Amino acid sequence: MLQHGHDHYLVVASLAIALMSGFTGLSLTQGASRMSIARRKLVVSMSAIALGSGIWSMHFVAMLGMTLPVQFYYDALITLISAFVAILLTGIALLLVHFGTRTGLRITLAGICLAAGILAMHYIGMSGIQGVRPIYSAAGLGIAILAAFVLCIASFWISYGGRENRNILIGTLGFGVAVVSVHFVAMAGTHFELVEGMNEHAGFWLDNSILAFGVTVSSFVISGAFLLVSVSFAGHPQQEPLPAQTDAAEDLPATESTLAPQADVKIPFEQNGRIHFASSQEVTAVRAEGRYTFIYNAAGRLFSPWSISEMDTKLAEAGFIRCHRSYLINPKFVSGFERKKDNGVCYFEDTSQIEKAPVSRSYLKAVRERLGV
Structure with a gap:
């Protein structure tokens, strides 16, 4: 087995990315019920990209900080698929709470979809590692899955139990903690072993320098979107918590x-x-x-x-x-x-x-x- 560790600065950076993407994605959809259907679809799509790419960026920022005694690479196609899966499942979660009657069941299902997106992104991304093979313990898998579902469902209940600014802020914290916790809990239960004959692989590989470039671009876009959303967030109209409404009135307070x-x-x-x-x-x-x-x-x-x-x-x-x-x-x-x-x-x-x-x-x-x- 190979010993692995993490760069603490990149651990903090990964948490920052998760928080910024969570705030951006959850803030974009605030007040979406007052938009036309076409505009609402656009906003939900943008939010899914922000949240999904945030999950992906957080994961690979943390992976850039992982140290192993041997050189390893990432399969480019699998790495790209992991990002698409995160965005797709996050998009499904947002569709559940922004189209149709928002009920407790829909909020819970949305949290389940988000958890599935984080888990799928993590383990698909890990399967793309070349040169070493990840080995998962049953306890690590179980705790990671439990943490994902509990934290993501809680995050959506906080964010969509009401649409006030405080719900968005606390929900953002819940999202960030969920993404980071699932990653590092899963990594704590993961070990690596060397794979012989990796040079026989014919696919396109990414080393850490190339991956760092992609993650930097993604993080820059997330940071820019975060700043743009932050400018108008403080002035956003406060909204009363409404757990179950139709899509035509989902965010409107009874005042x-x-x-x-x-x-x-x-x-x-x-x-x-x-x-x-x-x-x-x-x-x-x-x-x-x-x-x-x-x-x-x-x-x-x-x-x-x-x-x-x-x-x-x-x-x-x-x-x-x-x-x-x-x-x-x-x-x-x-x-x-x-x-x-x-x-x-x-x-x-x-x-x-x-x-x-x-x-x-x-x-x-x-x-x-x-x-x-």
């Missing part, structure tokens, strides 16, 4: 300030053979009736060519919330709410031809939290 529309969206409607536009700030509710969609405002009941799904996507920016598969409501005009067993009813001021809208069971929690009741 009066958010009951006002976030943006003025022009909604098309047909009247007298012409297309007109209504301000979303003056629309009380939207209702789907079969294949048709109607909006309600002071002018009455108006036919719109937009589908209910299109309305849901575009009016999220205007502060609307879905309360039923066929209804969207503007909280600004809700004058009363009534709970009826596992569903409810929203009532409106006398501003349109609609007096009330049903609240189905699946949307009840989100509506109540949005209205603060």
